[in-house]
Amino acid sequence: MAELLKVSGLETQFRTREGIVHAVNGVSFALKEGETLGIVGESGCGKSVSMMSMLGLIPNPPGKVVAGEALFEGADLLKMNNEQIRKVRGSKISVVFQDPMTSFNPVLTIGDQTAEPFRIHTGAGKKEAIERAIKYLDLVGIPNAKDRVNEYPHQFSGGMRQRVMIAMGLICEPQILIADEPTTALDVTIQAQIIELVKRLRDELGMAIIWITHDLGIIAGLADRVNVMYGGYIIETAPVKDIYSNPQHPYTIGLLGSLPRMDEMEYRRLTSIDGLPPTLLEKPSYCPFEPRCKYAVERCRKENPTLMQVEGEGHFAACWVNPKTGKEY
């Protein structure tokens, strides 16, 4: 499969009253056609910021993309002016946001809002656009879409609104759909509906998906590949099965150990990760996970590891220590 998107060395900073926050510190990854990439991490690890930086959605000031490159169809997204990136955003790369309650305009009908990206990007007339909106609302499982296009967001439940968000993201048939925690605000049974829907649409439409989440459970059944982020870095990347069966970075290991599993019959004490995530007021000069890491050695306090090939094909981890032996590589 050909590479659709190639991001390298992406760095984003925010100016705050406390100082400069180094939110993203050099993120590099590639997305292949039709691939589903999961990006996992805790709040403040830079997972959303790195995606929003790519699409020029970081408000400046206070935010600023200070370095990096994001190649999409031979052009660098980061070098585009507003006019150019607007042509990409919503048509070739679209985003589904987390909160279906606040992402809609309450005074416009669902039909108008769903059709809006299509009208803007193709210049289609209202009638044609609404018809297309009905088609996509139908596709995402809105019952009676023909009538419901005339309703307003408050007449839709949370799960239904998230379906509309997805329809809006798909209406221009994008090559990449970025889903930024699209199910976090929803109940588990509704979350299951949305995940099944996205799987079906991916198989039907064949777009690539970047799914941002803090929940390792969700992407286990969804992603082809997973990037784990911590402190503004990708600290581990691997095919989905390798990440879960053979995690190589102490943070990933800790994260998996801290999750209870439904199928455990015997009680097992959760392995918690002590300490707190970094504040990122300084760009880490050594491993950002070192203060919380139980494998840390002298080198971890001096040098920041970059992604290195570890056991398994396409499996990379940014750690000086092999957690299996407890020794340096």
Added chain:
Amino acid sequence: MTDKQVLLRVENLYKHFPIKKGGIFSRQTGYIHAVDGVSFDIYNGETLGLVGESGCGKSTTGRTILQLHRPTAGNVFFEGDDLSKLKGGKLRHKRRDLQMIFQDPYASLNPRMTVGQIIAEPMEIHGTYKGSAQLKRVQELLQLVGLNSAFANRYPHEFSGGQRQRIGVARALALEPKLIVCDEPISALDVSIQAQIVNLLEDLQESLGLTYLFIAHDLSMVRHISDRIAVMYLGIVVELAGRNELYTNPAHPYTQALLSAVPFPDPFVEEKRQRIILEGDVPSPANPPSGCRFRTRCRYAKEICAVEKPEFRQISEEHYVACHFSLEKK
């Protein structure tokens, strides 16, 4: 658990909130049936998990047990006393034994009080510790929840979410309670911090002999921490069973769907899983469906479900379910 002593008994608990329309001359137009006839026991020293989706009435149940909401009907017996009948000083005195940990550690600590004042407030109100003994007790409690005892002079904004939740736990422990209602104590926290708080709660239970009512929507975490689990849907408990029994033998169609909706952090399992996907949304608690509450989304629903309310019956030892068909299906 060898000796099963009932610590708290909830009997037919109802809590309805009035819906009002209009401004000055507001009329009452109906009720939100938040809790609609809930009964269960909590045994001494156990953790009872209360799980359900948003709006199912699980938090209201917890608050009504503590008499933070007065029940519309029903009784709450705690060590033989009916809390729903107690008032004023007597109720306040009983509250020493029943404490609560809240969901949002950012909203449940007064920003203008120091951590020491926050933890000492219950002791101040109940007059249990005073002066230097109080100070000592605050430091003890801080250490107990894994915080530095020097933190007593700091303010809540200086702490992270996980640390704040520890302060909330210390406050709940200040009066040496017997039962703690934990209302989604970890859902506002990051994954790696969640495990820290859960482990802390488990350690405290073991060392202090606490009993928990653990309210949450995350079924895998509830299953981890609980001895028995009650599943709520639209104001009623639809199923109650031991943690393993509920997972291996779910008898209510809603429990089955809920279990199958929980994602597993394991791609090998996820590959083979068949999901039961519930259609539609939860009906409004202002106007719940007749008969069985779940029938509008149930794949087994028959005529009887719309007519008759299923009884909450026992199907095996410590396994209760409210469904007309749960026996026949097996």
